[in-house]
Amino acid sequence: MSRILDGKAVAASVKEKVGAGVAELKEEGISVGLAVILVGDDPASKIYVENKKKACEAVGIKSFQYVLDKSTSEGELLSLISDLNGEKSVNGILCQLPLPEHIDEQKVIAAISPEKDVDAFNISNVGRIMIGNFDFLPCTPAGIIEILDNYNIDIEGKNCVVIGRSNIVGKPMAMLLMHRNGTVTVCHSKTKNLAEITSKADILVSSVGKANFVTADMVKEGAVVIDVGMNRVGGKLYGDVCFDEVANKASYITPVPGGVGPMTISMLMKNTLTAAKRQNGR
Ligand code: GUN
Numbered sequence: 001m002s003r004i005l006d007g008k009a010v011a012a013s014v015k016e017k018v019g020a021g022v023a024e025l026k027e028e029g030i031s032v033g034l035a036v037i038l039v040g041d042d043p044a045s046k047i048y049v050e051n052k053k054k055a056c057e058a059v060g061i062k063s064f065q066y067v068l069d070k071s072t073s074e075g076e077l078l079s080l081i082s083d084l085n086g087e088k089s090v091n092g093i094l095c096q097l098p099l100p101e102h103i104d105e106q107k108v109i110a111a112i113s114p115e116k117d118v119d120a121f122n123i124s125n126v127g128r129i130m131i132g133n134f135d136f137l138p139c140t141p142a143g144i145i146e147i148l149d150n151y152n153i154d155i156e157g158k159n160c161v162v163i164g165r166s167n168i169v170g171k172p173m174a175m176l177l178m179h180r181n182g183t184v185t186v187c188h189s190k191t192k193n194l195a196e197i198t199s200k201a202d203i204l205v206s207s208v209g210k211a212n213f214v215t216a217d218m219v220k221e222g223a224v225v226i227d228v229g230m231n232r233v234g235g236k237l238y239g240d241v242c243f244d245e246v247a248n249k250a251s252y253i254t255p256v257p258g259g260v261g262p263m264t265i266s267m268l269m270k271n272t273l274t275a276a277k278r279q280n281g282r
Contacts, residue, residue: 001013001247001252002247002248002249002250002251002252003151003251003252003253004152004252004253004254005224005226005252005253005254005255005259006258006259007143007147007254007255007258007259007260007261007262007263008258008262009263009268010146010150010263010266011143011148011151011262011263011265011266012052012262012266014146014266014267014269014270015055015058015059015241015266015269017270018059018269018270018273019058019059019060020058020060021273021277022061022273022276025267025273025277025280026060026103026277027045028195029251029274030061030280032060032061032062032063032091032272032273032276033062033063033089033091033092033272033276034052034056034061034062034063034064034090034093034094034118034268035064035065035066035084035087035090035092035093035094036052036053036063036066036092036094036096036271037066037068037077037080037081037093037094037095037096038065038066038067038096039068039069039070039072039077039095039096039099039100039103040068040069040070040099040100041070041129042098042259044230044232045096045097045098046084048096049065049067049096050264051190051268052071052094052179052265052268053065055149055265055266055268055269056269058234059269059273060271061269061272062089064084064089064090065081065148066080070100071125072100072103073102073103074102074103074104074108074206075258076108076109077095077099077103078107078108078111079198081082081093081108081111081112082111082151084187085111085112085113085116086118090116091116091272091276091279092116092118092268092271092272092275092276093113093116093117093118093119094119094268095109095112097106097168099165099249102212106167109121109122109123109275110122110123114125115275115278115279116275116279117136118136118139118140118271118275119136119138119168119271120134120136120137120138120172120267120271120274121138121167121168126167126172129172129175129176130175131221132179135274135275135278136271136274136275137172137176137267137271138168138169138172139263139264139265139267139268140168140169140173140207140228140260140263140264140267141169141172141175141176141268142176142270143179143264143266144205144226144228144260144263144266145176145180146263146266146267147226147254147259147263148203148224148226151252152224153179153203153252155177155182155203155225156180156181156182156264157179157181157182157183158182158183158202158203159183159185159200159201159202159203160174160177160182160183160184160185160186160187160201160202160204160205161184161186161187161197161198161200161201161203161204161205162174162177162184162187162205162207162208162228163187163188163194163198163204163205163206163208163213163214163240164187164205164206164207164208164209164228165186165188166207169207169228169273170186170188170207171186173205173207174186177203177205181277182203185197185201185243186273189269194218195217195218198214198218198219199219199220200220200258201215201219201220201223202220202223202224203223203224203226204218204220204223204224204225205226205228206225206226206227206228206229206240206241207228207229207240208229208240209229209230209231209240210229210231210240211229211231211233211238211239212238212240212241212242213229213234213240213241214227214240214241214246215239215242215246216242216245216246216248216249219246219249219250219259220249221249222249222250222251223249223250223251224250224251224252225241225246225250225252225253225254226253226254226259226260226261227239227240227241227243227253227254227255227256227259228240228260229241229256237256237257238256239254239255239256239259241253241256243255243256
């Protein structure tokens with residue numbers, strides 16, 4: 001039976017450190033602010049945005065919420081971002097994805113000032129991550145590395161397999177594992193012999209978005225299994241991994257909920273604090 005990687009506990013300790021950092025800046029007369037923009041009424045996005053607001057309150061970061069109607073034009077959204085780029089009390093800007101279809105997501109990401117891009121989605125931040133010279137890391141992959149570090153799970157020399165190649169998770173995850181000297185394979189929907197590849201993984205990260213996708217036959221005995229999936233089925237939340245059967249085989253596993261999810265928001269708080277420090281010459 002595997003050990004549970006308790007993302008909730010690791011996230012709480014990250015938040016505690018961020019809270020202390022925010023308090024330190026406050027003593028110097030600097031307040032930290034995060035602007036969160038939600039366009040439309042996607043139910044999952046609404047929950048995420050609400051959780052981000054609560055996390056800000058918990059660590060002493062001022063949150064500025066912009067909830068815009070789904071009919072908001074691309075121009076209106078770009079204009080709001082331009083205003084926030086120039087607003088001194090706003091250190092970080094996050095525009096919740098996905099956006100309504102009539103808005104070009106890449107254009108919006110590109111409009112956020114790289115210094116305030118706490119998602120690290122802007123191409124200049126993506127490029128900086130690729131060469132290993134960065135201020136911010138994207139929240140989900142950074143949260144996963146934080147969990148591995150917290151449990152002293154070594155990445156160097158390990159066979160790391162990432163399922164999923166999104167800009168938000170898969171690609172940056174591969175990059176961060178490479179920075180830590182992992183040997184990385186990225187699989188995706190067109191990969192042939194998926195199970196053959198995943199069953200060689202010492203560290204397996206699944207970011208597919210399909211409940212029960214990763215079964216025990218795809219996992220090596222003693223592997224570390226990280227489940228990024230957040231799949232709502234009949235009102236209940238499931239990861240990508242068949243938890244019970246894989247837990248019998250893995251050495252460590254993240255649960256859903258309570259694994260990667262809570263880390264993502266904590267890393268966002270950390271990035272916002274970093275942004276505030278950089279913008280104030282620290
Ligand atoms: N939608 C799902 N995950 C994320 C995220 O990490 N950041 C933003 N902005 N939108 C998301």
